[in-house]
Amino acid sequence: MISRPLDHHSPGSDNEPVHDHSHVHDDSHVHDDSHVHDHSHNHQGVTGTTTRTISLEQKVLEQNDVIAARNREWLSTRGIVALNMASSPGAGKTSLIERTISDLSGQVRVGVIEGDQATLIDAERIAATGCDVVQVNTGAGCHLDAQMVSNAIDSLDPAPGSLLLVENVGNLVCPALFDLGERMKIVVISVTEGTDKPMKYPHMFAAAGLVLINKVDLLPYVDFDVDACMEHIHSVNPGVRVLTLSVTTGEGVNDWYTWISDQCATSVA
Ligand SMILES: Nc1nc2c(ncn2[C@@H]2O[C@H](COP(=O)(O)OP(=O)(O)OP(=O)(O)O)[C@@H](O)[C@H]2O)c(=O)[nH]1
Ligand SMILES: [Mg+2]
Structure with missing residues (x-):
């Protein structure tokens, strides 16, 4: 894990730390794709053949769930809504x-964990708002897992009672x-993606506790039926x-903020 505070040193001075509330930590992982199915077949003779199939995916998910439960407990005892x-x-x-972050400034304390395969681009965007952020790079991996988030939480050290947004x-x-x-999982779909996506990717939409349909400012220009998508x-x-x-025009964002506020009101401190 690489921790790299943004602007930690002023230009030309290696020894003088400059305090900047924004921190970008690069939590880089070279992450093998965990969706590896290892179907090991152990054939024992012509008669009474036994075939042993080990699903690594199952094991990876079970281990992940143990760590996720620990994360959930840690967050919940501090009243942090993730x-x-x-x-x-x-x-x-x-x-x-x-x-x-900008619209709720002064109302809710926010911390952010950014997940991308590569680059600090999103973390730098968040840091520019003045918010603490940790970037996790997953390498070849296509998702965050609970251990990555646990490591990122260690780096970020989110404040009790805060809102932790994990992208x-x-x-x-x-x-x-x-x-x-x-x-909760939140799924964002934008109107440029097509109305059919919830049917084509049902597991993601089924796992959501809230779905946001974004970019409605583009509705006049694209073929997207909001009612059908719903x-x-x-x-x-x-x-x-x-x-x-x-997000661009601000239409509908107040409902999102009310929803966040309801979530924060029900957090266990
Ligand atoms: N017209 C319009 N553009 C938007 C809106 N929200 C985001 N965008 C644009 O969509 C593009 C992608 O936005 P991002 O916020 O980077 O999307 P993301 O989901 O974080 O992307 P990844 O991190 O790469 O998965 C940018 O050019 C945004 O300016 C919106 O409400 N309307
Ligand atoms: Mg992004």
Whole structure:
């Protein structure tokens, strides 16, 4: 794990730390793709053949769940509300986090964990808002796992009673499987992606505690039917709350803030 505070040293001086409230930590991992199925076959003779199949995926998920439960317990005893935000690449997760930090400034203390395969780009965007952030680079991995989040929490040290926004790697498949210890998964879909996505990626939408339909400012220009999309979302996740919004124009964001405030009000301190 590499920890690299942003602007820790002023230019030209290696020894003079400059305090900047924003910190970018690069929590880099070279992460093998954990979706490895190892079907080991152990054939014993012609008669009475026994075939032993070991599903590594199952084991990886079981181990992940143990660590996720520890994360959840740690967060819950401190009254920290952790939200695991998933979407396809570019749906607007980082933009929404940036806007949320800025609009809720002074009302809610926010910490952020950024998950991407590579780069510090999203963490640097968050740090520019003045918010503490840890970047986790997953290398070849396509999702965050509970151990990565545990390490990131150690670096971030989120304040009791704060809101912890975890931006997962842009991907509507694997993040559905991995519990990070969050309060809830939030799925963001944008109107440029097509109405059918909840049906094509049902596990991600089924795992969501809230779905946000973003970029509604683009509705006049794209072929996207909000009502049909909502029907598809509810066909895989009946009763889930769905909010429509535009991070760019601010339309609908107040409903999102009310939802956050309700979540924070029910956190156990
Ligand atoms: N028109 C419009 N553009 C938006 C909106 N929200 C985000 N964008 C744009 O969508 C692009 C992608 O936004 P990001 O916030 O980087 O998306 P992301 O989900 O964090 O992307 P990854 O981290 O790569 O998965 C940027 O160019 C944003 O400016 C919106 O409400 N309307
Ligand atoms: Mg992003």
